[in-house]
Amino acid sequence: MAPTPDWVKHLKPSGAQGEDVLTQERAGSNVPVEQLNELLFTREVIERKRRILGILKSHQVFDKSQNYFSGRIERFERALAREKKLRLLIKEHNWDPDEFRTATELVSEPGPYGLHDSMFKVTLDGQGTPEQQEMFLTLANDYKIIGCYAQTELGHGSNVRGLETTATWNPQDKTFTIHSPHLTASKWWIGSLGRTANYACVMAQLIINGKSHGPHPFVVQVRDMKTHEPLENIHVGDIGPKFGYNTMDNGFLLFNKVKIPHISMLARFSRVDPATNAYVRQGSPSLIYGTLTWVRSTIVMQAGSVLARGVTIATRYCAVRRQFQDRDAPQGEKGESPVLNYTMVQIRLLPLLAATFALHFTGAAMMALYQESQKKMNTRDASKDSSMRRPGPEETESGSDILADLHASSCGLKALSSTIAAEGLEACRRACGGHGYSSFSGIGSWYADYLPTITWEGDNYMLTQQVARYLLKSARAVLANKGPANDTTRILSHFHSRSEVGCAFDIIGSDSDLVDAFAWRASFLTFEALKHRDEHKKPWNDLLVDFYRLSKAHSQYMVTKSFYEALQSQATTSKINTDTLELLKKLFRLFALHTLEQEASEFYASGACSKHQISLARTNTVMRLLKEIRPHAVKLVDAWGFDDWVLDSSLGRSDGKVYEDMFYRASELNPLNRITVDPYPDSAVLFRRVEGEVKSKL
Amino acid sequence: MAPTPDWVKHLKPSGAQGEDVLTQERAGSNVPVEQLNELLFTREVIERKRRILGILKSHQVFDKSQNYFSGRIERFERALAREKKLRLLIKEHNWDPDEFRTATELVSEPGPYGLHDSMFKVTLDGQGTPEQQEMFLTLANDYKIIGCYAQTELGHGSNVRGLETTATWNPQDKTFTIHSPHLTASKWWIGSLGRTANYACVMAQLIINGKSHGPHPFVVQVRDMKTHEPLENIHVGDIGPKFGYNTMDNGFLLFNKVKIPHISMLARFSRVDPATNAYVRQGSPSLIYGTLTWVRSTIVMQAGSVLARGVTIATRYCAVRRQFQDRDAPQGEKGESPVLNYTMVQIRLLPLLAATFALHFTGAAMMALYQESQKKMNTRDASKDSSMRRPGPEETESGSDILADLHASSCGLKALSSTIAAEGLEACRRACGGHGYSSFSGIGSWYADYLPTITWEGDNYMLTQQVARYLLKSARAVLANKGPANDTTRILSHFHSRSEVGCAFDIIGSDSDLVDAFAWRASFLTFEALKHRDEHKKPWNDLLVDFYRLSKAHSQYMVTKSFYEALQSQATTSKINTDTLELLKKLFRLFALHTLEQEASEFYASGACSKHQISLARTNTVMRLLKEIRPHAVKLVDAWGFDDWVLDSSLGRSDGKVYEDMFYRASELNPLNRITVDPYPDSAVLFRRVEGEVKSKL
Known part of the structure; x- marks a missing residue:
């Protein structure tokens, strides 16, 4: 590569320097x-x-x-x-x-x-017996074995019951035979399995004496501990490149009648008795729902900071970047405006900035609620004469009211927050204009790596059915005048009690009314869906679109509510000054009113607000909030505290040296500039020079 | 890489085979x-x-x-x-x-x-004198020189007037000095320049005797014709990796006072007279607007087929892929449903399928209109005593009514259609569930390569201002009872004439009423924006969000209208049978009503339809259309005629061998499977084996 000449090194960007x-x-x-x-x-x-x-x-x-x-x-x-x-x-x-x-x-x-540290060890810990933990977990903790969690198959994603891999009990020699009867039985997407893991926790259908007992976890060695080559009758490898996540070796795995010992089946909750060959259940792994709730809560919590990375980059760059003069600028005033001054840029970025805080506080509220539910359950557990130690997250059969509500909320919020984060990142990338497309923007790869979150831990579309099912159940309970006293039944009851009175929310003048309007709309959609299902007897499949809307509405209510409550709580107000609290309240209003405006037709339809209110919110309040928040945008993203090393973005540099960094990476780091090509077609060779070496090929 | 074992080769997918x-x-x-x-x-x-x-x-x-x-x-x-x-x-x-x-x-x-064949040659052809064409274009046609079009700079995108690169006329030796005064003056994003081109058509500010005459095109050699190394005082290279488009070498280019001869300035429309050192204008390069209109029309036309690739892949895969049982399925009925049967999948895919046809017919209508306008202009041109030959697309100073309307339409439609295509592709990818994330889906890379279209040839957000400006101008003309007779003034006049009467559109019962409702809403938004600007004297910047909405509304009207008219025209009806025409009409209704529903609050606000109509459209008509179109989905995508070789997608294979192909690519083609790693952290080396060779590094 031709070194960057000295005359280039002395060049600076024109006009106001990004730093200044x-x-x-x-x-x-x-x-x-x-x-x-x-x-x-x-x-x-x-x-x-x-x-x-x-x-x-x-x-x-x-x-x-x-x-x-x-x-x-x-x-x-x-x-x-x-x-x-x-x-x-x-x-x-x-x-x-x-x-x-x-x-x-x-x-x-x-x-x-990644999957060794999370799912492999978590599963051993949660579902293994002490003997199995001694045997596998100790080695796993020391990285003497590297594991993964092999559930999903080529033909089977969300529907775990449909898994095809079998583990058949052999009474003669007290072993299991793991087998992949079809191509679609191949384990697929298994993180850490492609090249790295030598062990896998394999979910397989347990078959005893011809009878299937459903999916169970088996710990199986898949590669040689020394050569790291696949063991006999095991075909394992990487599934190939993906839209992102390419530092991970997601793998495939097929078994050709592989025998594994009795100890391989994780036996904390169910096992095969080797003496009688009988299937024995001992307790239920219901803790998994608790774990899922916890995992989803962390996704909600992280969504705020995931999005904040993109918002930080785009906000800083849009402050530095100048383009066009303001059309209404006085004749004498020269110079291009920072693009962050354009309302069309503000309306794309500032509601996302507000969303970062909204999601953060919502995640925090979820985590707090989760911990509270765990504390209550543990207290009750301890008071019971329980012979079985049950550490970690769990849910009892009867189900705590909080945890049931939390489980549904976590489904809906996981779907909503990861969608907001993913789509928000792409909006941030686009707000950076042409340079957003460069890898050096730092947004594209971050977005691409984040995208699977909208599919895993429950596909965002699938999850909304669970939320709807819970809301319908709650609404039925309200109609029957029973059911637990949680927030969901509270808002549904309130809506129901006013079915002949309607509502009047001062959505622009009162923040708490604004939250109530979200509750009203979600309740309205719940009872509408209930009517379709229970009265009109509509098929479930015909209601999926309504359920999706319903789940979204309910989750938007929860985010709005959590953000509002966080700003009322002493935990917040005691830690920041009044001006900052007022600014955060503006972010709350921007988030809520902008969301309301996006979903205006549902708010109309529910009667939660009037056309005139929406119109005022849109043309007046939101535009004013943008103006008021604009001067603080850069410092608000600074508050997220991303180090430049973490962002790895030319556009998002905290010192504003955007152009210098873009140029440095292109001119000094880019390896493509090390090759010299022969540009002429009729030479019919790809004459190629790489630092002295000459190649020729076509 | 371990070869795929024989026992794997015999495996087939379970259940119904994709082919069947x-x-x-x-x-x-x-x-x-x-x-x-x-x-x-x-x-x-x-x-x-x-x-x-x-x-x-x-x-x-x-x-x-x-x-x-x-x-x-x-x-x-x-x-x-x-x-x-x-x-x-x-x-x-x-x-x-x-x-x-x-x-x-x-x-x-x-x-x-790419840029050699398009912009470099087009610019030489359009803006070079016969002498310059003889000198450069002949060589370019023979690929003896490889060129590019260097306009955008590191600090300057859409605003061409802000370009910093200078070309200063030297009266002494009749040359120009090309110079990059700042780092931000570096040409950037220049397609084909990074490694391939040895010539560039450089847009630079022409300076004569200290006075700037604005940006002009100069043909400049940048690399040696034999060694392909950069010429002296030129720093040129590739700008680095991007989100997509990585087969293209977008480049940067800096000049350190490089002298170029007089002939380098493309002189068809303006030149420096070497005798007098005076700047001479001869005609105006207004044809560029005509060209831009043409380029944007092709973007609209292509958007349909760009999107159709994703829709083809997702539709076929969703027909093959099975997941979960229908919740309401009779007890006895076993087996998972094809996901294409789920309404939540249908509502995401089928409106996009409809959009592929809508965009195709809209693009075709634009192209036809463009050709018509050219014919009329050429006729008029021929009748004038014009001493200057002006071939190709152009626009006269006064401006043809058709072409002015077409220019505005092309801006709005370029923005809308490329946004629909880009976002539609991502929706298709997600509709494929987890496997959509695999590169083998074929959608991700196609989407990533397409994304720049929403930024180039006019940033989609910027363009909407041009549309709004035109609509405001047209509305003013209508209020003043004058202005040309085109479709835009027609709909605005109609709306204005009924300002005290309102409207009544049978949006569900009548297709032509449905189109009129789109016209009504666009007209309503136009007069609202006009009121804000002319009566309330709102700053331009405060109206950008309204303008964006307005442009979108007007463009949605045009797509709806074009689709509707195409299905009425003899050109269509004579070529297909009645059943197919009826099916296409259903696609029209689905596209229009689904769009209307997405934008429901604007339709309400304009009075174009009632709450009840929207509610019926949403819960009734759209859902029924999904059911009616569903059985034809696979054949409708077949009709786009993509060859498997072109799609390069496991999921979109026309023979349905989805899983076989995913597996083949992962197991047989994936080069990552050729390396074997040492998985243990404490070995502290990255013990790596690649087909016999052993490497060690950290």
Whole structure:
């Protein structure tokens, strides 16, 4: 590659320098960035992040400069090298689980040990007997075996009962035979399995004496511990490149009648008695629903900061970037405007900025509620004479009112929040104009890696059915004048009690009325759906679209409510000054009114507000809020506290050196510039020079 | 890589085989696929496609099997090799421009000669003098020089007037000095420039005697004709990887006071007189607006087929893929349902299927209108005593009524259609569930390559201002009782004439009323915006969001109208049978009513329809249309006629062998499976084996 000439190195961007622009932006706002940062994360977490970031930056293996240029194999190899290094650092610095999690978050890429650390160990821990934990978990904790969780199959995603892989009990020699009867039985999408894992926790249909007992977990060795080659009659490999997530080796796995010992079946909740060959149930793995609720709550919580990365990048770049003069600018005033001054940019970015806070506070509320439910359940559990130790998240058969409500909420909120985050990231990328398309924007790859979240842990479309089912059940309970006293029945009862009175919400003048309007619309849609199902006897399939809308409406209500309540709570108000609280309330209003406006026809239809109110909200309030929030935009994204090393974005640099960084990466780092081609077609060769070497091919 | 074992090769998918499923789907519909295919493309074009596809498939260089696996450099090199081969094939088969265009469409990837063939040659042709054409265009046609079009700069996108690169006239030696005064002056995003081009048509500010005359085009050599190294004082290279479009070498370019001869400035419309050193204008390059209109019309036309690729893939896969039982299925009925039977899938896919036809007919109508306007202008031109030959698309100063209307329409429709296509493709990808995320779905890369279309040829957000400006102007003309008689003034006049009467559209019972409702809403928004701007004197910037909505509404009206009219026209009805025409009308209704429902609040607000109508459309008509169209979905996508080679998708295979193909690509083609890693962290090396070779690194 021709080195960057000296005359280029002396060039600067024209006009106001990005650095000065961002300095001015920051000087023009009184937002106390640190205070707000601490409100979001606590001082302890921020300090931890800072400390671990310092360690990561000091190791060459975590250098990101080639990330955007590398192909699949290189990226995977480097990701694996980083995973290894992280495990060495755990020992070296004696990191606790929180510190380790912080480190992986800062590295910000899916890593090949990912499913080992999460699902493989969690499953052993939750579903293995003490003997099995001794046998497998100890080794797994030491990375002597590397595992994964093999559930999904080529032909089977969300529907676990449809899995085809079988584990047949052999009474003669007290073993199981694991087998893949069809091509569609191949395990597929299994994280960490493609190249890395040598063990898998395989979900397979347990068959005893010709009878199927449904899917059960089996711990199976799949690769040789020394050569790392697949064991006999096992076909395993990587499933190929994906839209994102290419640092992860998602794998496939097929078995040709492979015998595994009795100990392989995780036996905490059910087992085969080797003496009688009988299937024995001992308790139920219902804790899985608790775990799922917890996992979904973390997705909600993370959605805010996932989106905040994109919003940070786009906001800073739109403050630095100038384009066109304001059409109404006085004749004398020269110069192009920062694009962040254009209302068309503001309406795309600022509601997303508001959404980052809305999702953050919603996630926090969910986590708090989850912990509260666990505490109550544990208290009750402890008071019972329970012979079985049941640590960790769980749900009793009867089901706590809180947890049932939380489970439904977590489904709907997981779907809504991950959709907001994914689509918001793409909106941020587009708000960066042409340069948003460059890998150096840092948004594209982050978006692509995040996308699976809308499909996994419950497909966002599928989940909405669970929410609707719960809401219909709650509405039936309200009509029958019974049912638990939780927030859902509260809003449904209120709506029902006013069915002949209607409502009057001051959506622009009162924040609590605004929340109530969301509750009203969700309740309206619930009773509409109930009427279709129970009175009109409509087929379930014909109602899926209504259910989807219903789930969305209910989840939007919850986000609005959580954001509102967070700003009322002492936990918030005690930590920030009045001006900042007022600014956050503006963000609340922007989020709620902008959402309301997007869904205006449902709000009309439910009677929650009038045409005139919507019109005022749209042309007046929202536009005014944009103007009022605009001066604080840069500091509000600063409050999320992303380090430049983490963002890895030219456009999102905290010092505003956007163009210098774009240019540096293209001119100094880009390996494509190391090759020289023969451009003429009739030479009929691809004459290629790579740093001295000459190649020729077609 | 371990070869796929024999026991795996014998495995088949379980249940109904994809092949049989699609055969049954096709047997269940009476759509005459060939007839519909011919309606879309004509028999001649289909035959041409078939012939050229045969040629392409016979050459190894066009083999696609490694496309999804390759890194940036490999992909670029292979794309360049393909471009070269295509040029050899032009000669070998004596292809005309249509045949060549067909070939590049079938290859379906951005190629490094792309900007040479389009903008570089078009600019020479349109803006060069005969002498310049003789000098440059002849060589360009023979690929003796490879050019590009260097307009956009690092700091300047849409605003051409803001370009920083200067071309200063030197009266002493009759040369220009091309210079990049700042880093932001670097040309950026220039297609074909990164590695391939040795010439560039550079847009630079012409400066004579200290006075700037605005941007002008200069033909500049940038690389050595033999060594292909950059010339002295020129810094040129590739700008780095992007979200997509990575087979193209978008480049940067900086000049350090480079002298170029007088002949370099393209002088058809303006030149520097070397004798007097004066700037001389001779006519205006207004034809550029005509060209832009034409380019945008092709974007509209292509949007239909761009989207149709994704819809084809998703529809076929959703027919093959089975998941869950229908909740209401009778107790005895076993088996999972094809996901295409679920209304939640139908509501995401079938309106997009309808949109493919809507966009196709809209594009065709635009092209026809464009050609008509050209014919009229040429007739008038010929009748004038014009000393200047002005071939090709153009616009006179006064402006033809048709062309002015067409120009505004093309802006709005470019924005709307490319947004529908891009977002539709992503919706198709998601409708494929987890497997949509695999590169083998074929949608992700197609989407990523298409995305720039929403930014280039006029950023979709920026363009809407031009549409609004035109609509406001037309509305003012209507209020003043004057203005040209085109469709826009017609609908605005009609709305205005009924301002005290209102309207009554039978949107569900009458297709023409449905179109009129779209016209009514667009007109309503136009007069609302006019009121804000002219009466309330609102700043332009405060109205950008309204303008965006207005442009969208007007463009949706045009698509609806074009689709409706196409189905009324003899050109359509004479070519297809009655059943098919009825089916297309259902697609029209689905497209229009689904769009109306999405924008319901604007339709309410304008009074174009009632709450009850919307509610009926939503819960009744749209759901019924989904049911009626569903059985024909597979054949309707078949009618788009994509060859499997073109789609390059496991999920979209026309024979339904979805799982076999996914598996084949993962197990046989995936190069990541050629490496074996050492999985243990404490080995502290990345022990790596690649086909015998052993590497070690961290």
